[in-house]
Amino acid sequence: MNTDYDVIVVGAGSMGMAASYYLTRQGAKTLMIDAFDPPHANGSHHGETRIIRHAYGEGREYVPLAIRAQTLWDELQEEADETIFEKTGVLGFGPEGSAFIDEAIASSKEYSLSLDLLDADEINERWPGIQLPKGYKGCFEPESGVLYSENCIRAYRQLAEKNNATLLTNTPVMNIETYEDGVSVHTENGTFTSKKLVISAGAWNGKILSNLGLDLPLQPTRQTVTWFDSDPSLYDAGAFPSFFVDMPMGVYYGFPGLDDYGLKIGRFDVGQKTEPAYVNREYGIFPNDEGDVREFLETYMPEAAGKLNHGRACIFTRTPDEHFIVDLHPQHSHIAIAAGFSGHGFKFASxxxxxxxxxxxxxxxxxxxxxxxxxxxxxxxxxxxIK
Incomplete structure (x- = not known):
């Protein structure tokens, strides 16, 4: 079939925008289609910052990809006019026996990553803003840090368009037709054809893939992050690292003060089941939007539990095992799929x-x-x- 493009990318968020850049670097005539105007607040990439870790508690299989991702982020930093990465270091901690912390330590040993092993007293002394009881342990990765997520999307967009990619914004996809040698993508703004297709539509993947014969267990959940007024001498970047925490009371992650909003924190292991078209993005409508993270701070970082400065709601899309889906469509090998990044995927977007x-x-x-x-x-x- 005669086609308009070599590749169409449906969903130009974290993964789709990065894919478009790398496609154009290989000379592929690329069309990006997004229901919004990336970077935007309707997917999973907004909220300014994401942690990148290399020693990986979710499984050591991720480590080679994390290392390659960091290399590509560093390359993007060289090309872009945006700040992409800041080396804050990342501290993980939890009680003795935490499987997550143990796996992060094991992955660092297997891949010879720089990782400092610390007991509770050493953590408390090194970062006075933390108060851990006996029986807790941690690991600090000095080479890790923070990605400025919206800057990353913006930089990939600018570079992809510089390489002659076309971006259709505010253009929902209505239908996709598949052929042996290509696809037709129908939108409100016209129909476009290509030899190859990439589907990376975040929380909208379930509906799109269902129409292509794949009924996958993808569950979108509403999540929140909160910024608290906190003592900058204890919690600002330079004095305090990014962090992830595996506790009996929950799994948490956070960032030092990088702006006027103060320390940023979210809870990973809970969320309200939702659908992308109906997710309520108003912060504070549920008591746990603030309550869970404030309780954590009051217990382990009491000087950070000041007044609430800001809060945001976003969306995760989880798989049953919380591993990603990245594969070719089993019936249509000219369609590549990226889905189900389960709240820990952004660091790998590159x-x-x-x-x-x-x-x-x-x-x-x-x-x-x-x-x-x-x-x-x-x-x-x-x-x-989902709890």
């Missing part, structure tokens, strides 16, 4: 973009993505309950 460009153009990738396969047994299981 390398996932590279992978998607390789899958789309070559039908395979140099990276090991077997953990993200569509055929893994966990995707055949019912959707996991």
């Amino acid at each position: 390398v996932i973009g590279e992978i998607l460009s390789q899958l789309a153009l070559d039908g395979h990738t140099e990276h090991d993505i077997s953990i993200f396969s569509l055929s893994r047994p966990e995707l055949q299981q019912p959707k996991i309950p």
Whole structure:
């Protein structure tokens, strides 16, 4: 079939925008289609910052991808007019026996990553803003830090467009037709054809993929992050790291003060089930929007539990095992899919973009993505309950 483009990317958020950049670097005539105008506040990339860790508690299979992602973020920093990465270091802590902390430590040893192992007293002394009881331990990764997420999307957009990619904003996809040698993507603003397709539509993936014969256990959840007034001498960048915490009371993550809003914190392991068209993005409508994280701070970082400065709601899309989906469509090998990033995917957006460009153009990738396969047994299981 005669086509308008080499590749169409449906969903130009974190993964889709990165994929578009790497596609254009290989000379592919690329069309990006997004229902909004990225970067925007309707997906999973807004809120200014995301943590990047290399020693990975979610599984050591992620470490090579995290290292490659960091290399690509550093390259983007060289090309972009935006601040992409800031090396704050990342501290993880929890009680003795935390499987998450143990796996982060094991992954650092397997890949010879720089990681300081600390007990509770050492953490309390090094960062006086933390008060841990006996029986807790932690690990500090000095080479990790913060990605400025909206800057990342903006930089990839600017560079992709500089490489002659076309971006259609505020253009929802109505339907996708597949053929043996291409696709037609129907939108309110016209129909476009291409040889290859990348689908990376975040919380909207479930509906789009269902129309292409894939009924996947993807569960969007509403999540919140909160900024608290906090003592800058204790909690601003330079004095305090980014952090992730595996506690009996929950799993938390946060950032030092990087702006006038103060310390930023969110809870990972809870969220209200939702659908993207109906998610309530008003912060404070549920007591736990602030209550969970304030309780955590009052217990372990009491000097950070000042007045609420700001709060935002966003959306995760979880898989049952909280591993990503990155694969080719089983019936249509010219369609590459990126979905289900489960709240910990943004740090990998650079390398996932590279992978998607390789899958789309070559039908395979140099990276090991077997953990993200569509055929893994966990995707055949019912959707996991969300607290």
